[in-house]
Amino acid sequence: MTEVTTSPATAAFKASARPERRDIGLRRRYAAERRFRLYGLAAIAFGLLFLFLLLSSVVSKGYTAFLQTKITIPVEFSEQVIDKDGERASDPKVLMTANYPVVARNALAKALGVDPSDRAAMREVGGMVSDSVRVQLRDIVVADPSIIGKTTDVAILAHGNVDSAYKGQIDLSVDEKNRKVSDRQVGWMNQLAEAGALAGHFNTGLFTNGASSRPEAAGLGVALVGSLYMMLIVLVLSLPIGVAASIYLEEFAPKNRFTDLIEVNINNLAAVPSIVYGLLGLAVFVNFAGFPRSAALVGGLVLTLMTLPTIIIATRAALKAVPPSIRAAALGLGASNMQTVFHHVLPLAMPGILTGTIIGLAHALGETAPLLLIGMVAFVADVPATPLDPATALPVQIYMWANEAERAFVERTSGAIIVLLLFLILMNVGAILLRRRFERRW
């Protein structure tokens, strides 16, 4: 009976089963499918492209900052210039205030064969050496006054403009009036370079010098020490506090309103804009508690508060990952709750906690905004001896250099960014290795 009734239907089915007769838009739909896939790939490519552009622009602008042009010439520490009246035995200030730039200028003029009576030429010669030569030569003379009257080879810092020109960062095809080095200076520069006197040296000053308004003498020394202090403070404070807080929340806290409040709080604190922490630090630590402004201690405390939520969230995840059977076994053998946590759960969770801590520290290292508010935007020339002394931090130094107008500072800024990124890469690689090495799958 069924056969009879279905036969017309089967016929209809057979008629419609021919695909070429019915257009269900497959071609269009497959094209849409391909387009959609392409959009996805394009989005990823866009992200990666800008990652590449960002890094390559920083590296291409900054790698030259690790080289510093110096002019190595015989310098005559002429008594005539340094101490004309022979007073240095009675008045030590003479050596401090002597006109050392003239010493350097004369030495350079002699090496170039410039006539000392040609004032215009001498001025241009003087413009080739950095103003920081005053400090450099003074330190040499003060350390050994007997050098006066003698001649030694000294590697003098070249002026920032000569440095830029030697590295090819100044377009020499521009009209002479519109660039910072004159044709004559370029000629001398090439002459010195051919003689081997002018050359790029590895820039140790970048890592040791403090702030300076002259790009060739400016360095990251103060910023590195300041950042180091802050990282130590953050590590010492936020690791124990963060771990203690997470242990309480994860292992002991009863489920009540108070714990809920803490939990919502921590999640929100993790999302509070960093600049708000700067305001907190300014109002509480500087204004209320009276800590000194620009001190690494205040910066460290602010960054600690900022890092705590990150560490707490990571630690709780690590504690959660320890299987309950470990706890059950310890409790079954008679350990107290506290002993279970501190003798068994915590050591097993440690790799995860440390990974989270390193990542939190890396974030803290790159953070700038809160430090601006507590006065770390400061011109600090001396390396801070204690965390209470004025200091800057690596990202703040980058910010300050980024605001400088001179061409040579762009190179310094990028160089500082490379240093910062290297630190971050090191920390993150460390975290990844730690995770790979100790990660356990239960």
Next chain:
Amino acid sequence: MSISLLLLLVAAIGVVGYVAGNRRAQALAGGRLSSLHSRPGYYGSLVAIWALLPAVAVLLVWIVASPAYIGSSIRAGFPETVKAESQAAQNLNYNMIGAIARGLRLLTPEERATIGADAASARPLLAARGVPLAADPAPYMVQAAQNLDRMTTTSRMLVTGLVIAAALAGAVVAYRSVAPRLRARNRVEGVMLAGLVGASSIAILTTIGIVASMLTEAIHFFSMVPASEFFFGTVWDPRFAAAGTTDSSGQFGLIPLLAGTLYIGFVAMLVAVPVGLFSAVYMAEYASPHFRSVAKPLIEVLAGIPTIVYGFFALASVGPFLRDISGQLNGLATGNYASFIQAQSVLTAGFVMGIMLIPYVSSLSDDIITAVPRALRDGSLGLGATRSETVKRVVLPAALPGIVGALLMTASRAIGETMIVVLAAGVAARMQLNPFEPMTTVTVKIVNQLTGDLEFTSPQTLVAFALGITLFFITLCLNIYALYIVRKYREQYE
């Protein structure tokens, strides 16, 4: 005795207490440790805790209370004429007295006597010891400084004695209480638990600190500038006052700053949302595991780069590039090579911020898309839908609440972002719609108002706190709403 030395001494007492308590417990057990209630180390820890806690508590009370007490008693001794002056002037006097007192300690007894007799001799004498004074001190100041010096010395000696006594007393009491039946472990664990609770309440304290500190300063600000002028004012012109003339008040309108913040955030989201969402969909639905394992971490590197680096990238590369290319385009179109995009502009800042936000959008959405149950996809694919149709008609609608939550969180990050806009958005507070012109944001103005010399009495400084609390509440609301949406969504499939 300096505080650090005192702390070191207390710590030494604690260590001795630990060893002694440990020994005593072992001696009491006489080789049979099972006769003790707790392991010997707990007895030692108990003694150490009793040595440390009371002593540190005494020290803390002293650190907080003694400057306040000494200060108020010195101020009480000020002459009536000084008391009549303003609070700021009194503080100035008090600071000077403090400086004199510091200097007095460096002087010989004869010199002290000279100063006591003749206040005018103080300045050169102290300057010779490296303590510069701003002005010649009044006679009462030297008197007060000597009082201050005496009181400080007494209070220091007092606290040294008290702290050491507290440490020793605590240690001795605890040591004597050591007995086999003493529940040492429970007590030590009680203290530890208190420590854990204390640590976790720091999170609450931070929030209270943020709200309280900003509220007090903001209320202070609103007492000088009406709140309605701040929240509804359309002109931002704080007019930095010259020193001393704090009364020349500018105009503090929030609206232009808020407009800039939202505009730049909007441009950033225009970049970040499509790119982030498409890459999340591709990673979750199409990418091979190998591709995913390479591309996902690389995209997330973008989130690990400090924002100051993005700021510099915008300032030194993107801004000039946009400016030059707009000049070229303009030249090709009209023959006039003036560039219509400025180097610092809404577009520059928003675009770079958008790149920074890509990984936030993509990883959050990736997690949410992957959490959509497999069965929904299989059902859709089984009915003949292509994969993109499945994504568009089934997966994304199912993941929508979560994605909206993720986007809200990203938006709150865009609003609170500082360094990119400080370097790339400009400082002119203007209300306009052209994305090629500079605008400024709330965060930029907080930074501008608080870098340089601060005076916590002028509205120019305090406005930063009013801006800060506005920012805090906007981001807080966005985050709470986002969390609410995400939580609600999470329950859907479980």
